[in-house]
Amino acid sequence: MLSRRRTPRWTFALVSAGGVMMTLDVTVVNVALSDIARDVDAGLGRVQWTVSAYSLAFGALLLTAGALSDRVGRRTVFTAGMALFTLASAACGLAPDAGTLIAARAAQGLGGAMVFAPTLALLAAAYEGARRQAAIAAFAAIASAAGALGPIVGGLFVQVLGWRWIFLVNVPIGILVVAGALTRMPESLAPRGDRRRLDLTGAGLGVGALLALHYPLVTGPESGWAAPEVLVSAAVGVLLAAALVASQRRGDGLLDMTLLRVRAFSGAAVLGFLARLTSLGVLAFVTLWLQSTHAYSPLEVGLHLLPLTGSLLVAGLFVARLQRVFPPDLLVAAGFAAQGLGLTGLAVAGTVAGGTGRAVTVLALVLLGIGGAVIFPPLMGIAVGAAPADRAGMASGLTNACYPLGTATGVAVFGAVFSARLSDGLGTGPGITAPVREAVETGRLELLDPALQPLARTAFSGAFTTVCLASALVCLLGVLAARTLRGGPGAAGKTPRRSRTRVAQTS
Secondary structure, three states: OHHHHOOHHHHHHHHHHHHHHHHHHHHOOHHHHHHHHHHOOOOHHHHOHHHHHHHHHHHHHHHHHHHHHHHHOHHHHHHHHHHHHHHHHHHHHHOOOHHHHHHHHHHHHHHHHHHHOOHHHHHHHHOOHHHHHHHHHHHHHHHHHHHHHHHHHHHHHHHHOOOOHHHHOHHHHHHHHHHHHHHHOOEEEOOHHHOOOOOHHHHHHHHHHHHHHHHHHHHHHHHOOOOHHHHHHHHHHHHHHHHHHHHOOOOOOOOOHHHHOOHHHHHHHHHHHHHHHHOHHHHHHHHHHHHHHHOOOHHHHHHHOHHHHHHHHHHHHHHHHHHHHOOHHHHHHHHHHHHHHHHHHHHHHOOOOHHHHHHHHHHHHHHHHHHHHHHHHHHHHHHHHOOOHHHHHHHHHHHHHHHHHHHHHHHHHHHHHHHHHHHHHHOOOOOOOHHHHHHHHOOOHHHOOOOOHHHHHHHHHHHHHHHHHHHHHHHHHHHHHHHHHOOOOOOOOOOOOOOOOEEEOOO
């Protein structure tokens, strides 16, 4: 009876629920910042740290949480993370001031990393062969769609119930997931003889390096890339990363350095970074463009993103079948090509008005969704297929750590491109003051003098077009880099090897 209760479907359902909650919380808060700032009596700049604190904590702990799960158990780390995330969500919803809210968001990020890091290892232990490919493809599509649905969910809760409910809704769901994991999900961990020592030095260096590398990407656009804290953090991040690599040469620490020399695995990590850079890294600018061009509310913006989320989910249903026919390098290259065409379409839509522009926008969003659905499942499959069973959690954590780093890099780099192009478009003529530039950057064109609105709209569209074309060039790089996946796990004609990960049937 116990084995019937703990079927792979339960693992998939619980892991997917956790993935949806963690990914949704990356984007759901953006639409509520103005309401939060007004309610807790804080400036918008400070309240933006409710987004940054989550991203920093989430990205910093992924690698360490994944490696730790190999030793103490992937279900254990997943469940502890969900419990922490649920408690932190309650603290966010009840926060009396901005400081408490920011601290609670950081705790949410820590819990989220513990939930997300072992997800691929849990799926790999629950499924094998074609069923594993199908499970990973479905999980990737669901998690990606959740990220894109953030504006809809956030806008709906803010307009109907208030901003606190975007956090409080996590509490009952989190309790159910924790209960389900404890009673329905089998434990999964490396065989006792293969478990490595607990590398506290490596864990500390890993957290410190990722935190220091994320910080300048989050603060650079606002503080300036030459600000001392940005430069110092970047330098510290590079030094800690070098120290981490040096500390792992013994071969029994946090990282398996030999795995990084596997071409397909390292290629999958880099391509995952690029894919998040060109998807969620650009999503903020797409949202801003829809708001400024059509004066949509947050909820309306979310609804107009349905071609993206819908195509993600629909295409995700067919990816597992495609993986049985086509090799991963071809699928990933095709996904990047679709995204590149979609981004080029958005660049064109930014210069075309009326019904034609809207039709091009819908087609472009559909291509972006299809591309995202096709790219991520093969990359995730390679991540768990190339790693030894005793290092599956580490491989999952390392691969997942590249994703938020890609998102943060995309927002930072494309933000710099957007600001520079916008400044060129606005020029330095009369009436172009700092408040005017800030209003245009945030898409609030209705606040401007009617005489300035045509210039502002042209400058904004030009900046958005430049961002889309720059991201399309990154997609071209992804098409070329997909060749690194040739011959890796999941290639045509290869049978995925049987996992040696032990699945415990005890509570």
